[in-house]
Amino acid sequence: MPKIISYFLIVIGGIIALYAQAQEEQNQLILIGGIIILMLGIYNISRHIPSKRDRDNDPQNNL
Numbered sequence: 001m002p003k004i005i006s007y008f009l010i011v012i013g014g015i016i017a018l019y020a021q022a023q024e025e026q027n028q029l030i031l032i033g034g035i036i037i038l039m040l041g042i043y044n045i046s047r048h049i050p051s052k053r054d055r056d057n058d059p060q061n062n063l
Contacts, residue, residue, distance in 0.1 A: 006044035013038025 016034030020027050 001044050006041045009037050009041030
């Protein structure tokens, strides 16, 4: 999934979660849906970040 879609999911999920939280009567289903969309975006972004151990063992970093 392209990064732009992941960022878009994070923004949309955050907006939906804030919208559900701002109402007097919180709609739990909308809040849960927003959090799920937000977490999908965060997962897709974090999946492409290498771990610290991988970066430390990379021979190019030891120059």
